Amino acid sequence: MHSKLLDYPKKFFAFYRMTITSFNELVKLIGPTIAKEDTNLRLSIPVEERLSVTIRYLATGASFNTLSFDYYLMGASTIRDITKTTCEQIWNILQPLYMPIKQHGDWIKIADEFYSRTNFPNIIGAIDGKHIRIIQPEHSEPSYFNYKKFFSCVLMAWTDADYKLWNG
Template identity: 40%
Template sequence: MKREHSSHINLVNELKFAPKDWHNYLRMIEETYLKLLSMITPLIKNQDTVMPKAVSPHERLTTTLRFLATGRSYENLEFTTIISPQALGVIIPETCEAIYKVLRQDYFKFPQTEDEWKNVAKHFENRWNFPHCLGAIDGKHIDIIPPSGSGSYFYNYKGRHSMVLLAIVDARYQFIMCSFGVNGRISDGGVLQTTTFYDKLQKHQLSIPSDEPIKGSSKILPYVFLADDAFALRTDMIKPYRQADLNSRERNIYNYRVSRARRIVENAFGILASRFRIYKTQINLEPKNIDKVVMASCALHNFLMSSSNSYSSAECFDHENLEDGTITSGLTSHDSNMEPLYRRNSGNNATAAKNVREQYVHYFNNEGSVPWQDNFIP
């Protein structure tokens, strides 16, 4: 009954006079918060009844953002929000679901046409000197407290319980696809095969452009996704050579160019984990609600990358010194509970896939070379 006068909302009102603290509390500036609140209010507003006054959209959203930002338990949040853990167990998943719903159309778009894919590739070429790149793909194990009676269903190779987040990131550090929910026990090499994305990729239903010449060159190359050793080599998915196969300068150059463009996905996960510290905990919710939390945080990441410069400062990203070949690391997920997918043995990849990789090796060592690349190889 005293929630209106005693909850964290009074603190939020005071933080309007301390913008840095406001940003630290809710992970966004006030202007961006008000924009999000106006978008989400129709989905989370409840009518007052003769019972105690309904929890307002403002309270619901600030509480949910604080939960994502801190990873605190419902029991802990009860003392600042003056909302019971039982009610929080309904409010927070509902608000996360609403966040994803309102943001996915404009801030979480998956390319649907050849022109949209080519636009993704254009950004990679302009920003990372990598032509025909459709995105960098990676996956992370998200630590959870397993549901009662689940046994070893979520038990992963690290001896922990997890669910897997698979993501594709564009050249601007934003997610263009996230698939979440595979239990950690599934072999990491098989995670991709469980996704709708992979099914459509196999059936050629993604409208990926056909092979065509690189801009300013007669070299014809396919459009590809960039991956690492957790994924199999394919004609539409290339990855670096293993250390044992780096037997030439040309392959080292190729590895540098692939790794340079792939670093964006590590930085994206790093920003996500540092801004939403729920990823530094073992998430203790029902699996269906963990899905809502994870997808909402990924949508918020894209929204804030697009709307607020304060969300991701220059220190978040890897930086290269083109003169001496040193790299200053930005944020990564290494200090969170996000574990990488297990690096698997590449096995006998199809000849066609190997040929595609060799074509990129040739391109990066000839007409596609950049002046500084020799500084970054052994």
């Protein structure tokens, strides 16, 4: 991790797209699951560095080669492996906390909340989409070009009555 950034919260946020506090919380939550042990042959990559690589990748969409040369001085395949395992652990740990599977009573509560706010019965969610700008994928001539005249993929989101994202 770029420890110098810790002295500059605004620059840290611009670099990682998250606060230092949020980063440290993620370290506490997923650190034990992504930590590796040192061996006689080499020192392991610290948890903070593993999370740093992953968050930078997610924040920028930079290629593994770019991250390898520009920021981390690790092999691209190492960065790929770290990113894959760290993302899996982020999902495994955060999904039950922030996106638990809904039970029957949850659906009723959501429908009741929508009804009390909108006077529409039997509504269990609101859905909307957003075009996320991307670099044109190779050999995709019109596939990703949208009516707004740029290349994008569509992110669809489903929220409850409190505008919280959730899984169905």
